[in-house]
Amino acid sequence: MSDSKRLAGEKAIEFVEDGSIVGVGTGSTVAYFIDALARIRGRIEGAVSSSEQSTARLKQHGIPVIDLNAAGPLPLYVDGADECDPHKHLIKGGGAALTREKIIAQASQRFVCIIDPAKRVPVLGRFPLPVEVIPMARSMVAREIVELTAGQPVWRENVVTDNGNWVLDVHGLEITDPVALEQRLNQIPGIVSVGLFARRPADVVIVGGEPPLVL
Numbered sequence: 510m511s512d513s514k515r516l517a518g519e520k521a522i523e524f525v526e527d528g529s530i531v532g533v534g535t536g537s538t539v540a541y542f543i544d545a546l547a548r549i550r551g552r553i554e555g556a557v558s559s560s561e562q563s564t565a566r567l568k569q570h571g572i573p574v575i576d577l578n579a580a581g582p583l584p585l586y587v588d589g590a591d592e593c594d595p596h597k598h599l600i601k602g603g604g605a606a607l608t609r610e611k612i613i614a615q616a617s618q619r620f621v622c623i624i625d626p627a628k629r630v631p632v633l634g635r636f637p638l639p640v641e642v643i644p645m646a647r648s649m650v651a652r653e654i655v656e657l658t659a660g661q662p663v664w665r666e667n668v669v670t671d672n673g674n675w676v677l678d679v680h681g682l683e684i685t686d687p688v689a690l691e692q693r694l695n696q697i698p699g700i701v702s703v704g705l706f707a708r709r710p711a712d713v714v715i716v717g718g719e720p721p722l723v724l
């Protein structure tokens with residue numbers, strides 16, 4: 510598993526443009542991408558980071574971390590996923606970094622998603638859908654989700670996001686229309702962001718293996 514994550518992360522380096530600022534996601538697969546990026550750090554201007562975790566790793570490698578507001582639109586965003594369907598729609602947020610990830614994905618011209626083969630599914634939903642919520646809205650949002658979907662929201666206790674918020678994981682979904690579900694959930698007050706990347710899916714998916722598969 511970790512070998513396929515490493516192979517996916519290393520393959521993504523081929524998408525990095527010289528002199529650019531690279532958007533960097535979060536997670537164990539991205540950690541391999543950051544390590545590979547370190548080997549070419551002289552060729553890039555820096556990185557925009559989606560989490561404190563990735564910022565720490567980038568800095569350890571001496572890669573300059575640049576504020577998104579100072580960077581403008583990015584040519585490339587590289588990130589992992591918890592699930593990926595055949596339309597490159599994703600579930601993300603297993604590491605609670607979904608909101609900043611979504612912001613950087615939106616700011617990027619090309620989103621390259623790096624996954625191991627186990628992340629590929631025909632229909633999203635086996636992995637519980639993460640939803641970042643403002644703490645005071647947790648119970649209300651959970652009730653709304655129960656009313657709106659067939660899912661069961663579970664509070665991810667003891668987890669506080671980098672933005673100071675909480676996470677609900679919605680179990681038992683079979684997401685046949687990810688764009689519609691993302692839109693509907695986004696309308697509930699108190700939801701900061703939904704870990705569905707359907708309105709802005711990945712552009713390229715790299716599945717780690719020998720050789721890696723580029724979809």
Ligand SMILES: O=C[C@H](O)[C@H](O)[C@H](O)COP(=O)(O)O
Pocket residue numbers: 534535536537538539588589590591600601602603604605606607610
């Ligand atoms: O919040 C975390 C991110 O969305 C990750 O990209 C996702 O959880 C996949 O992580 P990993 O590469 O560790 O499986």
